[in-house]
Amino acid sequence: MxxxxxxxxxxxxxxxxxxxxxxxxxxxxxxxxxxxxxxxxxxxxxxxxxxxxxxxxxRVPIPCILSKEKHYTKYYTTYENGKKIDVSLCSHHLQNLLTHQLSSSEYRILKTQFGTFFDISDEFYDY
Structure with a gap:
């Protein structure tokens, strides 16, 4: 298939x-x-x-937006209200984003740059 x-x-x-x-x-x-x-x-x-x-x-990987790590980065892409959210993250931060375990400063960086989207919504964070 x-x-x-x-x-x-x-x-x-x-x-x-x-x-x-x-x-x-x-x-x-x-x-x-x-x-x-x-x-x-x-x-x-x-x-x-x-x-x-x-x-x-x-695609060519770019540094992690949170740690500036240059190796083993991955793009996380999702769509929220018709808007494409495209974030480059290292493996550690991608895992934390998808398991809703970002620190308050990491959460704020993403929310400031990309706005609220499902994986950083109020459902998972109350920072």
Whole structure:
């Protein structure tokens, strides 16, 4: 089954709404993931790797917006109210963003630059 950027890259998933998907681009692969399958990516468990069908990436990683780390950065992309949110994060900060464990200063930096979006909403933070 060929996957497109318009749907979750987990085999057998039919979710195609860009409003629900998070895109993670590591400079080699692009993973489009729905909320149901995002935990499988985060677990980094090899048994799930066969279920992920990423697309090829053409983007060049840039430093993490929070730590300025230049290596192993990934783009986190989501859409909120029709607006594209595109953030470059190191692996550590990406994990913290997706598990809603950002520090108050990290949260404020993202909110100031990008506004409120799902992963930094009041549902998860009360800073």
């Amino acid at each position: 060929k996957k497109t950027k318009n749907g979750c890259c987990f085999k057998g998933c039919n979710i195609t709404s860009s409003k629900l998907l998070v895109y993670i681009d590591d400079g080699t692969n692009v993973y489009a993931l729905c909320p149901l399958h995002l935990p499988f990516y985060l677990e980094k468990d090899e048994q799930y790797r066969d279920f992920l069908c990423p697309l090829n990436s053409t």
